[in-house]
Amino acid sequence: MGELVQTALEFPAVLFTFALLVVLVFWVLVVTGVVGLDDDELLSVPVAAAVSLFVAVAWFVTLAGTALFTGGLARTAALAVALAGGWLSGRLLLTAVRKALPAAKAPSRTDFVGRTCVLRTSTVTRDFGQAEVHAEDGSSAVIQVRQTGTDTFRAGGTALIFDYDAEGEFFWVMPYEGEL
Template sequence: MGGLLGAALGFPAVIFTFALVVVVGYWVLVILGGLGIDALDGDGGADGTGALGAIGLGGVPASVSLSVLIAVAWFGTFVGSAVLGNDGFLIDVGLLTGAVVVAWLAARLLALPLRRFFPDEKLPSRSDFLGQVCVIRTGRVDAKFGQAEVTADDGSSALVQVRQTGEYDLRAGETALIYDYDSDGEYFFVMPSTLPNHGAR
């Protein structure tokens, strides 16, 4: 038992031992419902971007990729240390390098079939706001000034810059229709959502 504990707490396994404790604690909380599976996805999430995406581990939640990396690397260094013992620094470095490479291969192989279960998240685009009704949040809207609040399809709201040609009297609290976007000025063109009825002459 002492030899196994020494292997777990000795170099190079100790690099991954404490990380493995964190991983086990994380998945216990996930199972108990205290955390969501995406709680550790600060590095690009499941969209394949970030450092994990750069090394071929994108497309799945970072929590899954990191868990596999840490678990396999720990197991490799632990078994290697238990079998070979601490026979020298160069052997330990070689063991560490080999374990990391094997862990990366295992995580990449696992990511391939799992990607179909984590489709890329569609990021909101400015074009999504075209045709939407917004609420004016400034005292006026003219050709040079104005802001409005618009609600996206996912329920989130955003405060956007809006402009109008000067034909309409748009004030705070009124609703307006977003009908165009100026990419140079980065603002939307709006008009009243209901045009005034002047009546027939």
């Protein structure tokens, strides 16, 4: 056991020995619940795993290089191989995870259908009208709106978006008297 510790504390293994200790402490804290990985970011766990894999592979390769070689040039070469091997293993892990995860749905104008909007023009007709709508992420957009009937709309009033006309690039709205 003493030889392992001594080898782990020699160049180039020492560069990754302390990084490996940090990685191990990190994962112990994650498993015990002291540190949480953000579930909203799908790549937070895979990135942490890829960095951990990079450090583990690089540590193992430099440890083997330190144990096998005594010359400085050979150990430096082992460091280069460790960096390349660690990077490759982390990259392969991330690529595999990205392929396994479902592709994120691209935002679409139809995402506004079913949402309420605040009218920005004093009237809304079959040919004219604008409103402001808020997306799920909290951002807002000014959109072109139209109505099918003869309802009376006023600036600052609330309307419900019930359809999107892709050809005309506008939204169909109707009066809405609920709370936002």
